[in-house]
Amino acid sequence: xxxxxxxxxxxxxxxxxxxxxxxxxxxxxxxxxxxxxxxxxxxxxxxxxxxxxxxxxxxxxxxxxxxxxxxxxxxxxxxxxxxxxxxxxxxxxxxxxxxxxxxxxxxxxxxxxxxxxxxxxxxxxxxxxxxxxxxxxxxxxxxxxxxxxxxxxxxxxxxxxxxxxxxxxxxxxxxxxxxxxxxxxxxxxxxxxxxxxxxxxxxxxxxxxxxxxxxxxxxxxxxxxxxxxxxxxxxxxxxxxxxxxxxxxxxxxxxxxxxxxxxxxxxxxxxxxxxxxxxxxxxxxxxxxxxxxxxxxxxxxxxxxxxxxxxxxxxxxxxxxxxxxxxxxxxxxxxxxxxxxxxxxxxxxxxxxxxxxxxxxxxxxxxxxxxxxxxxxx
Numbered sequence: 001x002x003x004x005x006x007x008x009x010x011x012x013x014x015x016x017x018x019x020x021x022x023x024x025x026x027x028x029x030x031x032x033x034x035x036x037x038x039x040x041x042x043x044x045x046x047x048x049x050x051x052x053x054x055x056x057x058x059x060x061x062x063x064x065x066x067x068x069x070x071x072x073x074x075x076x077x078x079x080x081x082x083x084x085x086x087x088x089x090x091x092x093x094x095x096x097x098x099x100x101x102x103x104x105x106x107x108x109x110x111x112x113x114x115x116x117x118x119x120x121x122x123x124x125x126x127x128x129x130x131x132x133x134x135x136x137x138x139x140x141x142x143x144x145x146x147x148x149x150x151x152x153x154x155x156x157x158x159x160x161x162x163x164x165x166x167x168x169x170x171x172x173x174x175x176x177x178x179x180x181x182x183x184x185x186x187x188x189x190x191x192x193x194x195x196x197x198x199x200x201x202x203x204x205x206x207x208x209x210x211x212x213x214x215x216x217x218x219x220x221x222x223x224x225x226x227x228x229x230x231x232x233x234x235x236x237x238x239x240x241x242x243x244x245x246x247x248x249x250x251x252x253x254x255x256x257x258x259x260x261x262x263x264x265x266x267x268x269x270x271x272x273x274x275x276x277x278x279x280x281x282x283x284x285x286x287x288x289x290x291x292x293x294x295x296x297x298x299x300x301x302x303x304x305x306x307x308x309x310x311x312x313x314x315x316x317x318x319x320x321x322x323x324x325x326x327x328x329x330x331x332x333x334x335x336x337x338x339x340x341x342x343x344x345x346x347x348x349x350x351x352x353x354x355x356x357x358x359x360x361x362x363x364x365x366x367x368x369x370x371x372x373x374x375x376x377x378x
Contacts, residue, residue, distance in 0.1 A: 002037045003027060004084045004118070006059065006109055008092055010044030012244040015176075015290030017051070018271035019091030022178035022366065023123070024052065030370055039080060041109070051270070060105070070108070077109055078116050086121065086373065087113035089142070091152075091175045093126035093289075093310055095160070097135025098208060107138035114145050122149040124175045124369055126310050127156035136163045143167055148372045153313040170372060173365030176293045179271050183279040184359075185300040187352045191345055194235045195281040195300075196262075197242055197291035198222060199307050200250040201327055219250065221330040223257035225337040230260040233341065237262035240277055242288040244268040283344065285337065287327065289314055299359045301351050303340050305330060318358045 005023060008016045020040065027033040035054055042048040045056035057080050061072040081087060089110050097103050114120045122143055130136050143149050143165045150170040151157050157169045200206035202214040229235050239255070239262060241247035248266055255262060269277065271294060278284055278291075279298040286292040287305040292314055295302045304324040306312045315324035323344065329336040344351050 001031070001033050001086060002039075002084045003033055004039050004041060004081060004087045004113065005090050006041045006087065006106065006113075007090045007094065008043065009040055010042035010047045010056070010059070012047070012268055014242040014244065014269060014271055014274060015288055015293075016092050018176040018179050018242075018274070018290045018294055019124070019174070020048075020052075021271045022175035023088065023090050024054070025178045025180060026175065026367070026370060027373075030367065031373065039084070041077065041080075059109075074108065074112050077112050081113045081116035081118055084113070084116070084118050087118040088373070089120065089122045089125070089146070091124045093128075093308075095122075095125050095127040095139045095143070095156070096129055097132045097139075098129055103130075103135040103138035107142040110142045111145055120146045121372055122146045123372060124150055124152050124172055124366070125156070126152055126313075127159045128309060130159060130163060140164055143169075150369055150372045153310075153317055155309070155313050155316075170369075172369035172372065173362045173367075174293055175366055175369065176271070176290055177297055177362045177366035179275060179294065179297055181275050181279070181297050181299075182272065183276050184298050185279045185281075185352075185355075187349075188282050190348060191233065191282045191341075192235055193281045193283075194229065194237050195278060195284045195286075195291075195295070196222075196226065196237055196239050196251075197284070197286045197288045198239065198247060198250045198254055199243070199287040199305075200246050201287070201307050203246075203250060205249065206246050217331050218327060219253045220257055220332045221334060222254045222337075224332045225330065225335065226254070226262065227259050228335065228338045229341060230262070232338070233345070238265060238277075238281065239263065240265040240269065240274070240291075242269075242274065242291045242294075247288070283341075285341075287311070296355060296359050296362065299356045301344065301355045303337065303344065305337075318362070319354070 039055040041059045042056045048056035063069045150172045152174040201218045202211040204210040239251040274294045278295040284295040285303045304315045307327040
């Protein structure tokens, strides 16, 4: 079996890299696909080759104008896809129109794969937001042309069904739950070590529609509430990133506003290393979805900061919606994080037990997705 994988890979976003790591583990360890028979379509093929020792081709061929780039990308991708049996549109929040390129890009590449004779599978993705007619058009074309479609939560399933997707939409565990966990969290008597990830919410350098006032309120709110935890709960805070280097910069902005010191892990961590780091913490306060997912892989309890509906969806998936906090509540005059922390602390033993159970469950759910990749089902 020769397999191609398409997604937002090679951008130093270790949430997306966690998905790729999980898919590669599933293919090689459970479906026994040889690494030399896998090709990844990457934003940075050199980065992907270096990280995984695997064949990688450009996701996009940039040739000046949009039309010329599009035509070159389709032609080059078609030549590669003609040699493949299976094309996976794999994981992450790919089915959305928040970023203008995503819906047209993934739809066009998926349809190119089908024309090239591949079985096309949309695998373990998130859907939404879908707010434009053009975005809905492209996503419907891709999903209705796919041999199978699976998503990582029921809200994504309902959204695709609501826009008229006819292909059955299955719900599976996020492929990132298949990232190997060499080390997992050991139950502790109390919360002392807290890991934190921060997203550049409405920043000028990152957000599609920047808003400096919202960014400042968020940065100051994170700083204020983490200071309260350090003062009142005597915790040690360690910042780390899953999107490099953007998350490092917002972390530095938060640290600059804090009264108390905290550690900062500036390295561009591999997903396996993020699992290890998470296992060493008692609790993760995460804004990035895959910092939460990899923490649960490590069986480490989490508090989710909802900058995007996918974070709230995940907290529902793990059965802990009350441990999710809308990011709008992370302001200097709020104690939302502190209040949720208190609730977790008061029920610490049961929270740890619940996370251990849900971790094992979601790892099994992720492996259920393997039947979506069955080459014999055309």
